[in-house]
Amino acid sequence: MKKIIEVKNLTKEYKNLKAVDNLSFEVYQGEILGLLGPNGSGKSTTINSILSLLNFSNGSIKIFGSEMNPDSYEIKKNIGVVFQDVALFEELTAYENIDYFCGLYIKDKKIRQKYIEDAIELVGLNDFKKFYPKQLSGGLLRRLNIACGIAHKPKLIFLDEPTVAVDPQSRNNILDGIKKLRDNGATIIYTTHYMEEVEILCNRVIIIDKGKVLASGTLDELKALSLIEEKISIEVNDLDLKYIEEIKQFRNVDEVVYDDNHLIISYEKGKNNIIKLIDYLKDKNITYNNLYVMRPTLNDVFLSLTGKELRD
Amino acid sequence: MFIHNFKYILKALFKNKMLIFWTFAFPIILGTFFNMAFSDIEKNEMLDIIDIAVVNNNEFKDSVIFTEIFKNLSDKNNDKRIFNTKYVNEEEAKNLLEDDKISGYLIIENSPKVVVTTSGINETILKYTTEEVSQYEEIIKNLTNKIASEEISTNSEYLNNLDELNNKIYSRITKLINENNVNIKNISSNNLSYTMIEFYTLIAMTCLYGGILSMSALNCNLANQSKKGCRVQMSPTSKKIIVFSSVLASYLTQLVGLILLFIYTIFVLKVDYGNNLPMITLLSLVGSLAGLSLGIFISSVFKTSENTKTGIILAFTMFGCFLSGMMGITMKYIVDKNIPILNKINPANMITDGFYSLYYYDTLDRFYFNIISLLIFSALLISISINSLRRQKYDSI
Numbered sequence: 001m002k003k004i005i006e007v008k009n010l011t012k013e014y015k016n017l018k019a020v021d022n023l024s025f026e027v028y029q030g031e032i033l034g035l036l037g038p039n040g041s042g043k044s045t046t047i048n049s050i051l052s053l054l055n056f057s058n059g060s061i062k063i064f065g066s067e068m069n070p071d072s073y074e075i076k077k078n079i080g081v082v083f084q085d086v087a088l089f090e091e092l093t094a095y096e097n098i099d100y101f102c103g104l105y106i107k108d109k110k111i112r113q114k115y116i117e118d119a120i121e122l123v124g125l126n127d128f129k130k131f132y133p134k135q136l137s138g139g140l141l142r143r144l145n146i147a148c149g150i151a152h153k154p155k156l157i158f159l160d161e162p163t164v165a166v167d168p169q170s171r172n173n174i175l176d177g178i179k180k181l182r183d184n185g186a187t188i189i190y191t192t193h194y195m196e197e198v199e200i201l202c203n204r205v206i207i208i209d210k211g212k213v214l215a216s217g218t219l220d221e222l223k224a225l226s227l228i229e230e231k232i233s234i235e236v237n238d239l240d241l242k243y244i245e246e247i248k249q250f251r252n253v254d255e256v257v258y259d260d261n262h263l264i265i266s267y268e269k270g271k272n273n274i275i276k277l278i279d280y281l282k283d284k285n286i287t288y289n290n291l292y293v294m295r296p297t298l299n300d301v302f303l304s305l306t307g308k309e310l311r312d
Numbered sequence: 313m314f315i316h317n318f319k320y321i322l323k324a325l326f327k328n329k330m331l332i333f334w335t336f337a338f339p340i341i342l343g344t345f346f347n348m349a350f351s352d353i354e355k356n357e358m359l360d361i362i363d364i365a366v367v368n369n370n371e372f373k374d375s376v377i378f379t380e381i382f383k384n385l386s387d388k389n390n391d392k393r394i395f396n397t398k399y400v401n402e403e404e405a406k407n408l409l410e411d412d413k414i415s416g417y418l419i420i421e422n423s424p425k426v427v428v429t430t431s432g433i434n435e436t437i438l439k440y441t442t443e444e445v446s447q448y449e450e451i452i453k454n455l456t457n458k459i460a461s462e463e464i465s466t467n468s469e470y471l472n473n474l475d476e477l478n479n480k481i482y483s484r485i486t487k488l489i490n491e492n493n494v495n496i497k498n499i500s501s502n503n504l505s506y507t508m509i510e511f512y513t514l515i516a517m518t519c520l521y522g523g524i525l526s527m528s529a530l531n532c533n534l535a536n537q538s539k540k541g542c543r544v545q546m547s548p549t550s551k552k553i554i555v556f557s558s559v560l561a562s563y564l565t566q567l568v569g570l571i572l573l574f575i576y577t578i579f580v581l582k583v584d585y586g587n588n589l590p591m592i593t594l595l596s597l598v599g600s601l602a603g604l605s606l607g608i609f610i611s612s613v614f615k616t617s618e619n620t621k622t623g624i625i626l627a628f629t630m631f632g633c634f635l636s637g638m639m640g641i642t643m644k645y646i647v648d649k650n651i652p653i654l655n656k657i658n659p660a661n662m663i664t665d666g667f668y669s670l671y672y673y674d675t676l677d678r679f680y681f682n683i684i685s686l687l688i689f690s691a692l693l694i695s696i697s698i699n700s701l702r703r704q705k706y707d708s709i
Contacts, residue, residue: 014708048542052704052705053706054708054709055705055706055707070545070704070705071704073548073550074548076547076548077548079546081542081543081546083543086539087539087540087543088540089320089324089532089540090328091323091324091327091328092320092323092324092327096323101543101544101547103316104316104317104544104547104548104549104554105547107313
């Protein structure tokens with residue numbers, strides 16, 4: 001597959017802090033690459049360094065096969081960026097905002113008009129074209145922010161936490177829009193700390209923390225790194241402590257948590273665990289509800305790799 | 313791309329209510345208050361004749377110009393007289409001042425000096441009258457020297473006939489003065505308006521408040537100042553084009569605000585800025601350039617919120633205008649007397665003083681001094697800002 005981005009040994013230091021530490025990775029044409037990490041892990045710094053907005057201490061960055069620098073206008077023509085913070089003119093309408101940013105890339109007014117309509121359609125802002133940013137809800141603002149970044153139909157799109165603090169409806173709309181962009185041939189780098197979004201969207205994921213790559217690969221490859229293979233959740237009222245202690249002694253059990261009448265058992269290996277558990281509950285005459293089995297999440301992978309939760 | 317960016321930045325500036333309030337509405341509101349507050353004061357002040365003393369030493373007696381003008385300005389038969397003058401020795405002058413019987417006294421020792429104990433309108437009038445007479449005297453001296461050397465070089469016999477030389481010089485000066493209309497304005501209570509200075513400072517304030525516009529426009533372009541700047545800088549449009557078109561849009565907006573203020577003060581408040589339209593235009597353009605440079609400097613050098621930057625520009629401008637006489641001409645006089653360098657580097661005073669000199673003096677030396685000072689001020693701030701403006705990558709954003 002064709003390499004769109006090639007980052008080698010990228011290091012960015014702020015005084016005594018290494019925000020990005022010898023980071024290397026590649027992005028291939030047509031994929032959505034997830035950059036997953038907790039707040040402050042170096043995701044945005046990595047993006048801003050790739051975009052040549054930030055000076056970096058060491059390393060090299062190539063985009064579309066060429067060295068990226070601030071004057072790389074030919075490269076910039078094909079890049080779209082949606083920053084974490086909403087970047088809009090309060091004095092311009094939604095349509096004017098998109099037109100302004102799109103106009104920095106596309107001179108031809110007719111083409112621009114068509115592109116703007118497409119962007120508005122993509123993010124679902126048809127009814128809000130003449131609205132000013134302050135008249136829009138948080139979710140709609142985020143959608144407008146995305147439209148401003150992608151209206152010029154870039155081949156490479158950077159989306160830096162585009163769904164922070166949005167309502168579920170807007171989030172679904174945004175995620176659907178991103179899938180459409182990928183289907184239209186764009187390559188996307190998607191940074192987030194929401195693992196669910198990564199699981200829905202990304203072909204490949206790079207997990208970073210403290211500026212370092214902890215792991216990278218497809219979702220299945222990453223989940224294989226988890227120390228847990230299966231989790232069982234079961235609702236039990238007023239479970240006696242002695243039963244919890246007995247369950248902890250079961251084979252393959254890694255951890256047992258009982259909280260708010262919910263028992264969650266994590267298993268290192270995942271064969272026949274549920275049958276044994278049901279047999280035990282029957283045997284002890286314990287009544288239960290809502291029993292379900294969960295596969296390990298990226299959070300479990302992160303936990304296994306760092307010993308802390310992704311959102312800590 | 314230039315027109316595209318220019319058009320949208322212009323639109324954004326004109327639709328920003330906060331910016332429009334400070335640069336368009338606030339000066340007009342303040343001008344209205346000035347007019348309401350000072351028009352009566354001026355009428356009352358104009359009726360007063362100021363008690364002063366002149367130290368009647370040899371230097372004063374030798375200065376025909378000072379003697380004649382002060383005599384004329386104190387003449388009881390002159391309807392437009394402004395002084396009631398006592399001719400005394402220095403000791404007596406000091407006593408009169410200590411006893412509060414006079415506002416101040418004039419003494420000529422090498423150069424004319426005004427001695428006062430307090431700062432008020434009377435003292436300020438005495439000071440500025442003395443300044444103007446000095447300037448008049450300077451013009452005459454220069455003309456005399458020039459003509460004398462010309463006449464002697466053409467006819468060396470004049471050296472033996474000084475009376476004839478004096479007559480020749482006198483007739484040529486008179487002719488030159490008549491031909492070139494070289495004279496200082498008639499210093500009288502009719503045309504020496506003390507509230508005019510307030511309107512000059514108002515224009516200065518509007519020019520410098522324009523800095524808020526350029527600061528705001530530029531903030532949208534710089535990646536280290538705003539997320540909009542990051543987005544703009546990621547576009548394939550050259551930073552030079554973006555910055556230049558934005559700054560030009562802010563300058564145009566600033567000039568529109570200034571024109572509105574001129575229209576309002578001239579046609580509604582009946583303020584007279586004089587008849588020298590080209591020079592008034594020049595000073596307004598250069599004054600606005602100083603405001604523009606201030607905004608560019610604040611935007612590119614300080615990394616803080618836009619509201620804080622606006623606050624810095626407002627505070628700097630108001631303080632500058634206060635020093636140059638916005639709250640009373642006395643302050644300008646105090647600064648001129650005690651810390652003259654402060655008014656020499658204060659852009660608000662440069663603009664105020666430019667208008668003042670344009671209105672009260674026929675010669676343009678002082679006016680051009682202010683124009684050049686404003687250009688130096690602007691060039692200095694832009695030079696400091698350029699390094700930051702040219703930067704394409706940042707250590708942090």
